[in-house]
Amino acid sequence: MVTDKVLITIIGATLILFIYWFFLSKKEKEIKILNNEVDIIVNGGYSPEVISIPLGKTTKINFIRKDSTECLSEVVLGDFKIKRELPLNQKVMIEITPKKKGEFEYSCGMGMYHGKIMVK
């Protein structure tokens, strides 16, 4: 029985490390938006998740939700005072003209899924 316990402990510890690595130490690639327009697919998260856009220029961000999860049915760009419903399989265009440089988070209505807008 002791071997069972040792085995379970080792598997458990490995699993915990794996969860930490898998969810908490990921690094998202930053996608640079050059043509002032980007489609973000909403499906289990946002792809691309991190976009970089230029300061002072208007960028169109088209959110297209393909995931029926209730949580994702709204997108909130708090720093830009935008909260929009995302009807399933429809393109919802949001125009932003950033006036400040920096990192601005956006998320789903409940703050579970996150993305980032880098203004450079």
Added chain:
Amino acid sequence: MRNLTKKTFPIKGMHCASCVRVIENALSKVEGVTMANVNLASETATVTFDPQKVNDQTLASAVANVGYKAGVEEEIKTEDEDKIQKQKELKNLRTKALVSLFLGSLIVWGSFPGLMNTAPEILKNFYVQMILAIPVQFWAGLQFYKATIPALRHRTANMDTLIAIGTSTAFLYSAVVTVFPQLVMELGIEPMPYFDVSTVIIGLILLGRYFEARAKMGTSEAIKKLIGLQPKTARILKNGKEIDVPVSEVAIGNVIRVRPGEKIPVDGEILEGESSIDESMISGESIPVDKSKGSLVIGGTINKTGTFTYKATKVGADTMLAQIIKLVTEAQGSKAPIQRVADLISSYFVPIVLMLAVATFVIWFDFGPVPAFLFALLNSVAVLIIACPCAMGLATPTAIMVGVGKGAENGILIKDAESLETAHKINAIIFDKTGTLTYGKPVVTDVIARSETTKQSQSERSLRSARDDILQLAASLEKGSEHSLAEAIVNKAEVEKLVLSKVEGFKAIPGHGVEGMIGKNKAILGNRKLMEKEKVDITHVGSHLAKLESEGKTVMMLAQNGKLLGLIAVADTVKDTAKSAVQNLQKMGIEVIMITGDNERTAQAIAKLVGIKRILAEVLPDGKEAEVKKIQAEGKIVAMVGDGINDAPALASANVGIAMGTGTDVAIEAADITLVSKDLKAVVSAILLSKKTMKTIRLNLFWAFGYNIILIPVAMGALYPFFHILLNPIFASAAMALSSVSVVSNSLLLKRVKI
């Protein structure tokens, strides 16, 4: 009959009603289009066409040919379609919840100790239980998998991940026990499935989501009401004829007729007629407002009694209602600083719960009582199910939605969530005097005849006639003057229906007053300096003068042929609600300060009337900002209340800038809160609303965090060593479902709060 399609899509580049015509014509000319309707306010076109002949491209190029851009690819669903879709989703959710709970309860009946003795044999059969559990797991519970799998691809985990893993664990274990009972028997465990756990959890969580979604729809009611205020048509007068047109076609300068009971289509100025207008939906003021020629009217408000015509001054996105809708939508989309902590925690929350669930399994397996495997399994499932990140995510935004909406219904327009949050912390409030605490318009307050100053006894009647004579003479003199004090005197004479005399040789003496000949008599009206100059004896009215001046009034003396006839005092009057508003603010523990360009004595007089103890007098308009900063330097969190135009820099530098009653323009950049009405009660209401909203948010966060902090350890078995208490996963799911519903419901309670 051909099959026609209707499509609504956005149009870019429109700025006037003529654009509407141009685009409509262009679209109508396309072969196959039967109807085209363009709306300027919403910047959309709705086209009915034959899909065989017309495609998106033809529509887009027709619009492009006349110089605009059509977003044909972004079809807009109407409000109704969205509503129908939402209701369909809700119904679907409810069906799934009820079917799951029904099947789950059959399994509970057949498996729960004590209860199972009353159940028919068939329900006790593990295979039957499995058959009942399959649709719950893979039909009703499909949405959890559908959300989990794409999320995992993004290396993200959410609420659904926890439920999918938790219920799948219970289901798979039960399936193994049912099909291969000898496997667990070899481990010394009685082969007992837990289909009741997997099904009831799914049923309860879906039921919780159903109630949560229904409650969440209630949080956006205020904005829907505002949108519903927008009128659809307007009755324009053109060449002497009345034509009904869609409100989107009304242009600036159009003359519109409004009859009793009708909605006013756009903002404008009354040209003819008078009426009383119900503006409660915009200003929160329940008493209808009387309007006549020259008064401003607001689109979306309701005309009560009279018929009038007015000239449209603001249309489309510039109307007050459109600006309010924009402001409220933006505020509801903004984030309160208090939410940052919740956001940060919820982004780490689910992975941490997953790690805790694994740790729970290991600890119970290694150190738990026999059968350790079962304890480990059920407790780790309980941990996965009890964790509720949704409650944390919903705590702040739902309260902000309801709070901002409630404000808008009461004429309190809040710029963003941060302003709403800061307003509850203020401990000093600075009121600009003129136009904020007072009406900002001088009126005649006292008329004193010479006979009153000389202790002569006289009848009430002769006294009144003496006062009327003074007012009549003074008003006759001032008729030619443009001074604001003169206007007050002339207005008063008009109210008293006095007939003015003809004045010859009128002369204004700057800094002194006016003079003129009435008949053969020389009359003068002015201040002390003028009396001294004309050598008029005023010694016997000295005490009256001092008294009136100490009350903050401007006193003018009237003399005829070198002899004093009487005094007229003029003052800006305090708003009716000023005193009670100041008192209420002081009761909240807020220091009330008055700022004014007036001299100390006038300022003191007004301050005394409304109960303000601290005054900042003789402050020039450009010095107000510095005064705000000085008070902030005392460590105070300052709100500044002003008119939003002259006080813009001071409003911007205050922690919370509150702009009051600014006509039809609500888009004031400098103000954090704009009050539609001029009533000072609204200032108290705004601060009260902020306090109540923050209280709701705190209670929500306390509940959401407290719930997770207390119940996750309980689910892990923290109470077991002391009290032998463990959390059944079924109860865990009930608690979880209840927690997010209770947070949303608590936010909805804000609607009932009195402000």
